[in-house]
Amino acid sequence: MTPQVQAFWIFVAMACLVAGFFLWVARSTRQAHEVNQDAARRLRRNFFYSLTGLLVIVLALTLRHMPYPVPTERPERIIFVVGKQFAFGISSRPIADDADWEAATYSAPVQIPTGAMVEFRVSSFDVNHGFAVYSPSGELLGQVQAMPGYVNRLRMRFRRPGIYHVFCLEFCGMDHYRMRGLFFVVPRTNTQSHTRSLLAGTGE
Amino acid sequence: MPLPVAGDGLWQEGEARAFRRLTLAWMGTMMFLFSTMLLLGYFMRLFQANAFRTMRPEWFYAVLTLHGLGMVATWFVGGMAATGYLLTRYSRPSIWISRLALAGTLVGAGLLAAATLFGLFGTGWYFLYPLPFYSSGVWPPWATGCFFGALALLFSVWTIWVLDLLRAIASRFPLRQALGWHVLSGRPSLGVPSFVLVATVSLIAGAAGLAAGMVLLGLWAVEWLRSGYSNDALLMKNLTFFFGHIITNITMYLGVGVVYELLPGYAGRPWKLSKALAWAWNTVLLLVVLAYAHHLYMDFAQPRVLQDTGQIVSYFLSVPAAVVSIFGGLALVYAAPMRWTLASWLFFLGLMGWAIGGVGAVIDSTVALNSRFHNTLWVPAHFHTYYLMGVVLMLLGFAHHLAVDLTGEPERPAMRHAILALLAIGGYGFLLAFYWAGAHSVPRRFAAYPRELSQGVAAARVAVVFIALIVIAVALYLWETARRCWRAFSA
């Protein structure tokens, strides 16, 4: 199960819990009676401590998994990405101007070896775009904004070889939903022949 | 009991009547705009279900922009009008400023409709810099001008309105007291209603948000008028989300304030200002201005400290909401001699929607997960929960409360059951399709889904069925409420 789908089920479970609690309270009004104020206050205090405790624990667990680059880590490959209405130029060489960008959108997709730490250096030549990487099975793996005037560095590692699609995840105009890009992840050994099989459509 | 109460020294009979009619006009505007924007939402989900294969995507995006801004505006003014009305129990909000705001809102809404439907202006509701300047040939410059003119008008009249309500509060309670600071230092509440505290917090935050909105418009204008000057995209994004986050959040809080004031009347118990309540809402005031940072998690150029703050603040903002407002609302109702009517059910279900939307929001505000949820349909999923099943229900509850109060016409239980059941089933079904699609990597704001993301089409098709139920529920609600409002207005 992907992390997103896990989160979905956690959400559904908690939403049911909340709804159940509300319905239980609504039913309690069938037999009205006085409520012990001290008990209510104690309950609220306990709720406060348990909720705060839970949040602190989840914060401690999740704040360590930030998607931001760690300065001590060195990327193995650097890939340059520039968004422009309505395509992504993705290249292993820097994209400095419109001609570079044009060339990058037409040339063969870049190849990234499995397991390598890649750094995508992402920017934009016009409006904000969103550089979002999708696995060969269509799962959103990670993303970063492509912003004019800034270079955002997204580091990722890919285990599975195959065709990775890029979709635009920041609204950028009428063809936003058609704005995309592509790269290959290939087994670290045997790079050449695998690419050939991918291009011939026999890969994953 | 209808407000304003004439003859208690605050209001004279004629003024009281005028204020009531004005509030009814606001409610009529709210219901009219809501039903139109709702149909636009239906149109978009049908579009995503591939119901209009030959229509150009420009239409989808123009409608997206109008629906988003239109809905945000509708519920903000609805919350303000309800708050202003309830404040007349304690003070004197200006009738003329509220009229000015109504006129400004109507003209502004008309200009927005013109820019989007005639000009095809389609940047999404938060018009992220510099998209309005890059129309790729879709919208003409006049549409951009019309759009920004509309925003300038709306922000101006709303700022005046917000400041006037704060003035009205301050003329009765010193702002220190309205913020409950005396209660924090252990003194008795001095008759400050908890509703006034909630309203004060919302209005102060709202003024800050609108100020940021004005600065934002100013920067846009400078770039537009002075060729060669260009703004910093990251700064503009920070301002945009500061404004957008606050305006949408305080709309929620204005609705919550209404529930604080009116639900006790149905529960037969008071909801008094306590130390916990004062703590909670002062915490909200402090944190709500920082929480916007969670919209920029995927801007890796943003200073890292703002990213960490974003998650911590977003997490802890849920504590006062859950422990004081939601728990407080439940404790108010628990085993109470409750008078269950359409209005009180809507308040109660509104609190529930707020709680459920909050769960979705906290999940999304986790940076580690936001990498996979940012700008997917999870985002509209959680804010539609807050809105459609939260503040919308609270304010529809308010309008119904008002309509029954002013006409004295009792409601029909069969209608009540039908409306509530259709709203709950339709609403949560519609939302679940959003959440499910978001969890399956479907992006938001896609007019149509590429082959690789065909699960998006499946979700849209499911949603369309549930939206039909919402449309029926809203039609029944209007039949019950809008008619009563009209009768009270023309009486």
Ligand code: HEM
């Ligand atoms: C049954 C009622 C509603 C329906 C069917 C509906 C439908 C939709 C749809 C299909 C979208 C586009 C989702 C996407 O990004 O792909 C959307 C966006 C949006 N809706 Fe609604 N909606 C409803 C109610 C509301 C309410 C009550 C609000 C209150 C504020 C609201 C505010 C928005 C906003 C702000 C957006 C984002 C616009 C943007 O991305 O620029 N909607 N809605």
Ligand SMILES: [Cu+2]
């Ligand atoms: Cu784009």
